[in-house]
Amino acid sequence: MSKPDVLAVAKLHPFYQKALESVYTVHDRTHITDPAAFAALAPRIVGVAGTGEASVPRSLLAQVSNAKVVSVFGVGYDGVDVAAAIEHGIPVTHTPDVLTDDVADLAMGLVLSVGRTIPQADQFVRAGQWPSGPIALGRKVSGARLGIVGLGRIGKAIAQRASGFGMSIAYTARSAKTDSGFKFFATPAELAANVDFLVVITPGGAGTKHLINADVLKALGPRGFLINVARGSVVDEEALIAALQNGTIAGAGLDVFANEPNVPEVLWTMNNVVLTPHMASATHETRQAMADLAFANMQAGTSGQPLRTPVPECAALLK
Numbered sequence: 079m080s081k082p083d084v085l086a087v088a089k090l091h092p093f094y095q096k097a098l099e100s101v102y103t104v105h106d107r108t109h110i111t112d113p114a115a116f117a118a119l120a121p122r123i124v125g126v127a128g129t130g131e132a133s134v135p136r137s138l139l140a141q142v143s144n145a146k147v148v149s150v151f152g153v154g155y156d157g158v159d160v161a162a163a164i165e166h167g168i169p170v171t172h173t174p175d176v177l178t179d180d181v182a183d184l185a186m187g188l189v190l191s192v193g194r195t196i197p198q199a200d201q202f203v204r205a206g207q208w209p210s211g212p213i214a215l216g217r218k219v220s221g222a223r224l225g226i227v228g229l230g231r232i233g234k235a236i237a238q239r240a241s242g243f244g245m246s247i248a249y250t251a252r253s254a255k256t257d258s259g260f261k262f263f264a265t266p267a268e269l270a271a272n273v274d275f276l277v278v279i280t281p282g283g284a285g286t287k288h289l290i291n292a293d294v295l296k297a298l299g300p301r302g303f304l305i306n307v308a309r310g311s312v313v314d315e316e317a318l319i320a321a322l323q324n325g326t327i328a329g330a331g332l333d334v335f336a337n338e339p340n341v342p343e344v345l346w347t348m349n350n351v352v353l354t355p356h357m358a359s360a361t362h363e364t365r366q367a368m369a370d371l372a373f374a375n376m377q378a379g380t381s382g383q384p385l386r387t388p389v390p391e392c393a394a395l396l397k
C-alpha cells in the first residue's frame with residue numbers, strides 16, 4: 079500500500095525528515111522545484127511540514143486544501159498564513175516549550191559573549207596577539223540591567239537565568255504580567271532607556287515588524303547592547319547597522335537576520351558584534367524533542383486524533 083503524501087515546504091531537520099519518511103512519502107519542496115508536477119500532486123497532500131522560518135502562504139494552502147494539518151518544527155510560525163489555514167479548515171501546530179531552555183541559554187550566551195567579548199578574545203589568542211598587549215576591557219554582566227522584549231515562555235526563562243547573574247530585570251510585552259515581579263515598561267524605547275542589555279524574544283510577523291527601530295537603539299545608548307534571538311524582522315536591520323557604525327549602541331549579539339541565511343557583509347567585519355546562524359534551538363536533545371513533537375502533531379492531524387500542540391489561534395477553534 080502506498081504511503082500518504084506530505085509536503086515539506088522547507089529543508090527539514092533530518093530527525094523530523096526521517097520520522098516522516100517512516101510513515102509518509104515526503105515531497106521535498108516540489109511546489110517550488112516543479113510547480114506543474116505539484117499541481118497534480120497537491121490534492122493528495124494530507125499534511126504540510128515546515129520549520130520556524132518556512133513560508134506557507136495563502137496560495138499554497140488553497141492548493142493543498144485537502145491537507146489535515148500544517149506541522150511546524152519550531153515555536154515561531156510567522157511564515158504561515160494562519161487565517162488562510164483556518165479558512166481552509168487546516169489546523170496549524172508548532173513546538174512550544176521543548177526548546178525554551180536552549181533558546182534562553184543561547185540568549186544568555188550572547189549576553190556574555192558581547193559583554194565579555196568572548197569570541198573576540200578567542201580570536202585574539204589564536205592570532206598570537208596576547209604577548210603584545212592586554213585585551214581591551216569588557217562590560218561586567220553580573221549585576222547589570224537586563225531588558226526583555228517579550229516576557230513569554232522564553233523571555234521568562236531568560237529572566238530566570240539572568241536572576242542567577244544578579245541582574246536586575248525589566249521587560250515590555252503587549253500587556254503587563256503583574257505576577258512576574260519585574261518592572262514593566264509600556265514601550266521598547268522606554269525599556270531600552272533603562273537597561274544595559276536589551277534582549278528581543280517576541281514572535282516575528284506583521285505585529286512586531288521593526289519593533290526595534292532607530293529610536294529604540296538611540297534610547298539604548300552608547301553603552302547598551304542589543305541581543306536578538308527572536309526574528310530578523312523584529313529589528314530594523316539598516317537602523318541597527320547604522321547604530322553599530324556610529325556608536326549609537328555599544329554592540330549586538332544576533333542569532334537571527336532579516337534575509338537568512340544572508341547576513342549583511344558589513345556585519346562580518348564589525349568587532350562589536352557576535353553573529354550566530356539561527357541556532358538557538360540547535361542541540362541534539364532539543365532538535366530530537368522538536369522532531370518528536372512535530373511528528374506527533376503530523377500523525378495526530380492526519381489520523382483525526384487530537385493535536386498535541388496547536389498554535390493558539392487554532393487551539394481556540396478546536397475547543
Ligand code: NAP
Nearest residue numbers: 154228229230231232251252253280281282307308358359
Ligand atoms: P510566547 O510564549 O508566545 O511569548 C511571546 C512574547 O512576545 C509574549 O510575552 C508577548 O506578549 C510578546 N509580544 C508579542 N507581540 C508583541 C509586541 N508587539 N510587542 C511586545 N511584545 C510582544 O513565545 P515563546 O515561546 O517565548 O517564543 C518567542 C519567539 O521566539 C518565537 O515566536 C520565535 O519567533 C522566537 N524563537 C527563536 C528561536 C531561534 O532559534 N532564534 C527559537 C525559538 C523561538 P504578551 O505576553 O503580552 O502577549
Ligand code: 8YV
Nearest residue numbers: 129130131151152153154359
Ligand atoms: C527554528 C525557531 O524552528 O522555534 C523557532 O521559532 O526559530 C527555531 O527553533 C529552527 O531553527 C528550525 O528551523
